[in-house]
Amino acid sequence: xxxxxxxxxxxxxxxxxxxxxxxxxxxxxxxxxxxxxxxxxxxxxxxxxxxxxxxxxxxxxxxxxxxxxxxxxxxxxxxxxxxxxxxxxxxxxxxxxxxxxxxxxxxxxxxxxxxxxxxxxxxxxxxxxxxxxxxxxxxxxxxxxxxxxxxxxxxxxxxxxxxxxxxxxxxxxxxxxxxxxxxxxxxxxxxxxxxxxxxxxxxxxxxxxxxxxxxxxxxxxxxxxxxxxxxxxxxxxxxxxxxxxxxxxxxxxxxxxxxxxxxxxxxxxxxxxxxxxxxxxxxxxxxxxxxxxxxxxxxxxxxxxxxxxxxxxxxxxxxxxxxxxxxxxxxxxxxxxxxxxxxxxxxxxxxxxxxxxxxxxxxxxxxxxxxxxxxxxxxxxxx
Amino acid sequence: xxxxxxxxxxxxxxxxxxxxxxxxxxxxxxxxxxxxxxxxxxxxxxxxxxxxxxxxxxxxxxxxxxxxxxxxxxxxxxxxxxxxxxxxxxxxxxxxxxxxxxxxxxxxxxxxxxxxxxxxxxxxxxxxxxxxxxxxxxxxxxxxxxxxxxxxxxxxxxxxxxxxxxxxxxxxxxxxxxxxxxxxxxxxxxxxxxxxxxxxxxxxxxxxxxxxxxxxxxxxxxxxxxxxxxxxxxxxxxxxxxxxxxxxxxxxxxxxxxxxxxxxxxxxxxxxxxxxxxxxxxxxxxxxxxxxxxxxxxxxxxxxxxxxxxxxxxxxxxxxxxxxxxxxxxxxxxxxxxxxxxxxxxxxxxxxxxxxxxxxxxxxxxxxxxxxxxxxxxxxxxx
Numbered sequence: 001x002x003x004x005x006x007x008x009x010x011x012x013x014x015x016x017x018x019x020x021x022x023x024x025x026x027x028x029x030x031x032x033x034x035x036x037x038x039x040x041x042x043x044x045x046x047x048x049x050x051x052x053x054x055x056x057x058x059x060x061x062x063x064x065x066x067x068x069x070x071x072x073x074x075x076x077x078x079x080x081x082x083x084x085x086x087x088x089x090x091x092x093x094x095x096x097x098x099x100x101x102x103x104x105x106x107x108x109x110x111x112x113x114x115x116x117x118x119x120x121x122x123x124x125x126x127x128x129x130x131x132x133x134x135x136x137x138x139x140x141x142x143x144x145x146x147x148x149x150x151x152x153x154x155x156x157x158x159x160x161x162x163x164x165x166x167x168x169x170x171x172x173x174x175x176x177x178x179x180x181x182x183x184x185x186x187x188x189x190x191x192x193x194x195x196x197x198x199x200x201x202x203x204x205x206x207x208x209x210x211x212x213x214x215x216x217x218x219x220x221x222x223x224x225x226x227x228x229x230x231x232x233x234x235x236x237x238x239x240x241x242x243x244x245x246x247x248x249x250x251x252x253x254x255x256x257x258x259x260x261x262x263x264x265x266x267x268x269x270x271x272x273x274x275x276x277x278x279x280x281x282x283x284x285x286x287x288x289x290x291x292x293x294x295x296x297x298x299x300x301x302x303x304x305x306x307x308x309x310x311x312x313x314x315x316x317x318x319x320x321x322x323x324x325x326x327x328x329x330x331x332x333x334x335x336x337x338x339x340x341x342x343x344x345x346x347x348x349x350x351x352x353x354x355x356x357x358x359x360x361x362x363x364x365x366x367x368x369x370x371x372x373x374x375x376x377x378x379x380x381x382x383x
Numbered sequence: 384x385x386x387x388x389x390x391x392x393x394x395x396x397x398x399x400x401x402x403x404x405x406x407x408x409x410x411x412x413x414x415x416x417x418x419x420x421x422x423x424x425x426x427x428x429x430x431x432x433x434x435x436x437x438x439x440x441x442x443x444x445x446x447x448x449x450x451x452x453x454x455x456x457x458x459x460x461x462x463x464x465x466x467x468x469x470x471x472x473x474x475x476x477x478x479x480x481x482x483x484x485x486x487x488x489x490x491x492x493x494x495x496x497x498x499x500x501x502x503x504x505x506x507x508x509x510x511x512x513x514x515x516x517x518x519x520x521x522x523x524x525x526x527x528x529x530x531x532x533x534x535x536x537x538x539x540x541x542x543x544x545x546x547x548x549x550x551x552x553x554x555x556x557x558x559x560x561x562x563x564x565x566x567x568x569x570x571x572x573x574x575x576x577x578x579x580x581x582x583x584x585x586x587x588x589x590x591x592x593x594x595x596x597x598x599x600x601x602x603x604x605x606x607x608x609x610x611x612x613x614x615x616x617x618x619x620x621x622x623x624x625x626x627x628x629x630x631x632x633x634x635x636x637x638x639x640x641x642x643x644x645x646x647x648x649x650x651x652x653x654x655x656x657x658x659x660x661x662x663x664x665x666x667x668x669x670x671x672x673x674x675x676x677x678x679x680x681x682x683x684x685x686x687x688x689x690x691x692x693x694x695x696x697x698x699x700x701x702x703x704x705x706x707x708x709x710x711x712x713x714x715x716x717x718x719x720x721x722x723x724x725x726x727x728x729x730x731x732x733x734x735x736x737x738x739x740x741x742x743x744x745x746x747x748x749x750x751x752x753x754x755x756x757x758x759x760x761x762x763x764x765x766x
Contacts, residue, residue, distance in 0.1 A: 011724040
């Protein structure tokens, strides 16, 4: 899932995202809550309609962003008080208000409000934090259930608020692969049927495998249509990340989407998909692009380097994206060195293309593995 | 002509420019001379190939940019010594070196090196400056003629330097209206025929109509395939601009392209086309877009205003561009207010679309006027 923090994948128009084959975007509740505000998005029909994006959207709960505001937050049983990174104003998120915010934004998949445990942490702290996340998961679900019909697009017969609800919630790898431009939400007609969002639970437990197991089991007891593994990519060594993911996956049901939050490099997303992860999100492809770091089939390229100033080759000889088909490394290097905005646009398009191609290859291999029953290297073991 | 200062129309990919119907772009010699450098562009096959733009390009002579560096330049008979706005390094442009630079960049249309007379100026100063520009025009042509075959794409049989030279130089309103993606310069084959650039002369003379007439006549005596009116849009009142343009046009041949430099608003480009101007360039549509100022059929819109925060209407109800067809004013306002890069991309696409639509309407009216012989308001009088 490319990250579209403020209802935009930085620099890339929505039609280009569609052309790239993006099936689902991630939006950040914390950022959207501050700008343009949940009520504004709700009044405008929800995120899909607001940003003219007819395909799927997932919003995080805001917990991770608030967690990142180390010096600007205070956690209590009730929730988190934090200061805006924009103007220092004081705000409060609880499981209930995080649900209200995400219902108002109206994404297809929303996340329970959790506490992302810091790294490193003592076992006592991991345990205490995990217990808090479990209580918050219960409160999230308890608040979501009676309010889930309040999504902005869930008003049968209300003319201006249609479109997104007409689709069934796309979940995991059941997303339809091709979607027509005709999908685009003109949405002047009333909705045909009622539908709601999918609320996913989040497993925490720090880097302790026993706590991860307990967190998984008790989150499953609460019951969600999908499960995320949170609290990773917070500074721990990559080997430890993998160990925790592999161990936690054993305790998550294979017939529900399993979402690894905040991961990762192209190599990592292949590795984790191979372990059984269905969904991932990461700012890496888009953020790296803005810093001139490009992922290619021939390795990483730092396009700012002078060695590319006269390089007429396309960025990635094995990539069919519109950037690689048209422009030379020399031109991309010039745009970056000259601080041209087009550098960010083109670099982001390529990096997203590389990530999406990588995931397409993974899906293809999984299908081949399933169909042939072979032990293909990409085939995904399901317990 | 949209302005692509550094071989990029800021924020807009080349395929989108093609889709918008852009027939010719302007590149700034001063900026390209500094970054990536003329020799670098020449080695990479010229501007067309460097920026993957198969349609026409015009480069200015660098004179106007150097003129803008008020405190960083020194003008002598020989040329202009100036300091780079980037690093303060010292450089020198003469008519000869400006020709060399523009031949090396390899645009389709290049401009004589002129002095843009400041405003206001005494008549003595206007006369002196006009005489200098006339001497520089002669030197420009004298240097261009024996060197005009040195364009980077003019090497018959040289494998890597083909494409742009295969087209005839598109000039004025003889530009072909539709061009296929197939045009895109893969250019691994040798060129089929020799062709050269078109060097245009520039009329100066300040705001003095008699000097403008003299400048036009003596520039025509030197002889160029097209003529520009320079030295306007330098701070004078709009009424005076129009007076000088109208008066100067009378002395320029109607069977050669007439190019008004640095103009203008949508109303102005219609007005000047109606007077007989064939070509114009201006940073207004692209620069205004970056500041959230949008041109529409219902007037100018400053998208940053809070009044648009909840406005679900499309930006311009009469515009068929991909921005107006997809996004609401509320979304565009959010992108701008949140400092999202996509704001610049979408705003620029719309403003260019509005300008190009305006010129398409002008051309259509001219054709109707010609074909019917009517005195249609848009029909262009040719002396």
